[in-house]
Amino acid sequence: MLSKGVVSLLTACLALVAGSTLGAATAGTHRRHLRLPRAGAVNQFPDGFMLGAATASYQIEGGWDADGKGENIWDRMFHEHPEYGTNGDNGDVACDSYHKYAEDVQALKNLNANVYRFSISWARILPNGDTDVINQAGLDYYNSLIDLLLENGIQPLVTMYHWDLPQSLQYIGGWPNPILADYFVEYARVLFENFGDRVKFWITFNEPAAVVSGYASVGRAAPSLPAPGIGDYLAAHTIIKAHARVYHLYQEQYKASQQGYVGITLNSAWNEPATNSTEDIEAAERARQFEVGIYAHPIFSEEGDYPPVMRQRVDANSAAEGRPRSRLPSFTSEEVAYIRGTSDFFGVNHYSSVLSTSGETGTIPSKEHDAGVISYSFDSYPQAASSWLQVIPWGFRKLLNWIAAEYPEYPIIVTENGYSDWGELDDKNRTDYYTSYLAEMLKAINTDGNNVIGYTAWSLLDNLEWTDGFAIKFGLYQVDFNDPERPRTAKDSVQTMAQIYASKELPIEYFE
Numbered sequence: 001m002l003s004k005g006v007v008s009l010l011t012a013c014l015a016l017v018a019g020s021t022l023g024a025a026t027a028g029t030h031r032r033h034l035r036l037p038r039a040g041a042v043n044q045f046p047d048g049f050m051l052g053a054a055t056a057s058y059q060i061e062g063g064w065d066a067d068g069k070g071e072n073i074w075d076r077m078f079h080e081h082p083e084y085g086t087n088g089d090n091g092d093v094a095c096d097s098y099h100k101y102a103e104d105v106q107a108l109k110n111l112n113a114n115v116y117r118f119s120i121s122w123a124r125i126l127p128n129g130d131t132d133v134i135n136q137a138g139l140d141y142y143n144s145l146i147d148l149l150l151e152n153g154i155q156p157l158v159t160m161y162h163w164d165l166p167q168s169l170q171y172i173g174g175w176p177n178p179i180l181a182d183y184f185v186e187y188a189r190v191l192f193e194n195f196g197d198r199v200k201f202w203i204t205f206n207e208p209a210a211v212v213s214g215y216a217s218v219g220r221a222a223p224s225l226p227a228p229g230i231g232d233y234l235a236a237h238t239i240i241k242a243h244a245r246v247y248h249l250y251q252e253q254y255k256a257s258q259q260g261y262v263g264i265t266l267n268s269a270w271n272e273p274a275t276n277s278t279e280d281i282e283a284a285e286r287a288r289q290f291e292v293g294i295y296a297h298p299i300f301s302e303e304g305d306y307p308p309v310m311r312q313r314v315d316a317n318s319a320a321e322g323r324p325r326s327r328l329p330s331f332t333s334e335e336v337a338y339i340r341g342t343s344d345f346f347g348v349n350h351y352s353s354v355l356s357t358s359g360e361t362g363t364i365p366s367k368e369h370d371a372g373v374i375s376y377s378f379d380s381y382p383q384a385a386s387s388w389l390q391v392i393p394w395g396f397r398k399l400l401n402w403i404a405a406e407y408p409e410y411p412i413i414v415t416e417n418g419y420s421d422w423g424e425l426d427d428k429n430r431t432d433y434y435t436s437y438l439a440e441m442l443k444a445i446n447t448d449g450n451n452v453i454g455y456t457a458w459s460l461l462d463n464l465e466w467t468d469g470f471a472i473k474f475g476l477y478q479v480d481f482n483d484p485e486r487p488r489t490a491k492d493s494v495q496t497m498a499q500i501y502a503s504k505e506l507p508i509e510y511f512e
């Protein structure tokens with residue numbers, strides 16, 4: 001455990017991030033305290049801006065059954081279906097960060113990062129998903145990591161759920177079962193109790209849209225169940241309620257003593273209308289509402305509840321299919337009020353942009369069919385290794401402006417942004433990606449006046465890119481997956497990023 005001195009040093013740093021008003025925070029107004037001062041120049045980051053890198057437990061830790069860890073749905077899916085992973089890759093060992101976390105902290109240090117976003121493996125802490133067994137080795141692991149980060153001046157930004165559900169909770173249906181919210185609340189309580197003295201930024205869920213896709217198709221995401229347009233909506237409904245309950249838990253029982261912040265991370269491409277037609281403009285907006293609005297509207301909008309366009313289309317399609325109820329569940333008016341406003345910041349993962357037009361797509365039923373939007377790649381932008389990733393920096397600025405306009409007042413943390421290639425150490429394309437995307441983000445902050453307060457690059461390390469395996473690389477640091485020691489080597493991009501992170505500015509030519 002950290003000494004009191006180190007913790008208060010950290011709290012002092014955090015007060016800077018929080019605009020020095022942490023102590024005055026009260027429910028409903030506290031997020032306004034996460035406002036950073038204006039930067040000194042267009043190419044500079046505001047004082048207190050968090051700059052760092054991100055990872056996730058299943059993608060880096062390995063130690064899949066080490067020291068009492070329970071099985072999760074990704075362990076199960078890849079063990080039962082190695083063919084779902086490219087080259088049969090899985091997260092059994094991955095970067096072995098379970099043993100080599102000190103090297104990860106050193107890598108962050110060399111990057112001049114002041115924040116590290118990582119996730120906690122639920123089954124490493126609670127092997128059965130419930131508090132009947134609390135795995136001390138799991139607590140020890142994250143305590144050591146958190147302490148080492150703080151000793152190095154690096155703020156932990158912790159994701160509670162980055163897709164790795166304990167298998168025992170999938171046996172009772174996983175996220176479509178509303179009881180999962182109860183389990184998630186108890187898991188969160190264990191995290192607040194054990195780590196909340198030192199962790200001040202919490203993300204409940206990473207990319208719920210990706211989580212629920214595991215209930216809509218086979219072979220793409222665990223638990224790999226094909227109930228499109230039904231299971232995914234039920235899962236989303238539980239996740240939104242679970243998030244809100246954890247937010248309230250923190251406000252009621254931990255905020256006063258721990259003085260931290262709780263938010264959620266949503267993912268979004270920028271949907272650019274394919275033409276200037278009203279139809280395409282509406283289609284692009286509909287795509288955003290079905291991807292982001294489904295979670296953001298209940299939590300961040302003034303009115304709360306699902307976006308009206310979703311309610312209307314899913315209800316109409318469900319009726320047309322001859323169903324006695326809508327496939328999209330409903331919140332009671334008490335629930336709408338309870339969920340609204342339950343986030344201190346808006347976490348966003350953004351990588352790329354697509355063109356969108358109106359049209360019939362997807363199976364009946366499915367979210368894609370309900371949305372009625374066809375999205376496709378641009379012709380003329382550079383392609384990364386991931387099929388879905390083109391380098392379109394201006395889309396980032398547009399997305400940040402859209403979020404800020406749609407959900408005003410919420411500080412934004414960019415919790416992921418990055419570029420994939422096939423593993424070059426001289427990764428000039430990655431450097432170009434980061435610098436051009438960071439420049440667009442700074443324009444969104446300094447020119448457009450949006451309150452973005454942090455940025456964590458995806459990813460610190462090459463890691464398991466889920467079903468794409470280890471071949472596709474997002475890391476600033478290379479990991480040699482053929483060597484049992486899993487050595488880390490800085491790629492060229494580290495030099496540029498370390499320089500930006502230290503100087504807190506970008507070259508002025510991006511703004512001329």
Ligand code: NOJ
Nearest residue numbers: 056206207349416458465
């Ligand atoms: C989003 C996910 O949160 C992360 O796990 C994944 O590796 C990156 N995007 C890149 O696809």
